[in-house]
Amino acid sequence: IDVPPRVVGRTRVGVMGGTFDPIHHGHLVAASEVAAVFDLDEVVFVPTGQPWQKAGKKVSHAEHRYLMTVIATASNPRFSVSRVDIDREGPTYTIDTLKDLHAQRPDSDLFFITGADVMSEILGWHGAEQMWDLANFVGVTRPGHELTVPDGARGVTLMEVPAMAISSTDCRERVADGKPVWYLVPDGVVQYIAKYGLYQPAPDKTGGPT
Ligand code: ATP
Numbered sequence: 001i002d003v004p005p006r007v008v009g010r011t012r013v014g015v016m017g018g019t020f021d022p023i024h025h026g027h028l029v030a031a032s033e034v035a036a037v038f039d040l041d042e043v044v045f046v047p048t049g050q051p052w053q054k055a056g057k058k059v060s061h062a063e064h065r066y067l068m069t070v071i072a073t074a075s076n077p078r079f080s081v082s083r084v085d086i087d088r089e090g091p092t093y094t095i096d097t098l099k100d101l102h103a104q105r106p107d108s109d110l111f112f113i114t115g116a117d118v119m120s121e122i123l124g125w126h127g128a129e130q131m132w133d134l135a136n137f138v139g140v141t142r143p144g145h146e147l148t149v150p151d152g153a154r155g156v157t158l159m160e161v162p163a164m165a166i167s168s169t170d171c172r173e174r175v176a177d178g179k180p181v182w183y184l185v186p187d188g189v190v191q192y193i194a195k196y197g198l199y200q201p202a203p204d205k206t207g208g209p210t
């Protein structure tokens with residue numbers, strides 16, 4: 001695959017955006033693999049604020065998602081977590097994420113990492129025309145989704161990563177059903193979910209017996 005060459009004096013920073021509700025090993029393997037192949041100095045995980053694609057769906061509080069992301073990435077010296085999206089008012093648009101990170105790190109080349117499901121939607125994103133100048137895009141394989149470069153996209157590289165048939169949706173459903181999420185998410189995240197009772201089925205508000 002075509003890895004853009006390293007530019008002297010510039011660091012290479014991966015950007016992994018996501019809802020991370022919860023973060024799981026699919027996210028972590030993708031980030032680690034892209035970091036190795038693209039010779040990245042750092043990967044910044046960026047939990048979304050209010051995700052516009054998921055408007056109307058119930059998403060856990062941003063601070064829970066942020067803290068789970070911190071817990072999951074803490075042991076990797078090259079992984080970090082940014083609050084830019086959760087601290088910005090309003091729905092999260094990737095164009096704003098890239099602009100903020102670019103302003104914070106003017107000496108870095110950004111590599112925005114997405115799974116195959118997101119890669120296919122990317123051209124429909126608000127500000128898509130400007131995005132190509134702010135970052136390189138790396139689309140990674142994801143089980144159940146076809147990985148292709150959308151027509152009209154620029155600076156996109158596709159890459160195969162170890163197949164992890166894990167989604168946050170499935171993790172949430174498992175917790176709600178009382179099934180284990182051990183080994184799907186990092187141990188600390190399993191414990192965090194239990195500690196705060198995340199993803200439990202909604203309490204019955206009718207007051208009747210369940
Ligand atoms: P949800 O089911 O709630 O949508 P998700 O598992 O898709 O959660 P997101 O936070 O939506 O996780 O995804 C963040 C990014 O990580 C997206 O670019 C997505 O395509 C990618 N991604 C998520 N899971 C995987 C996986 N198992 N393999 C590769 N990429 C993944």
Ligand code: MG
Nearest residue numbers: 019117167168
């Ligand atoms: Mg998703």
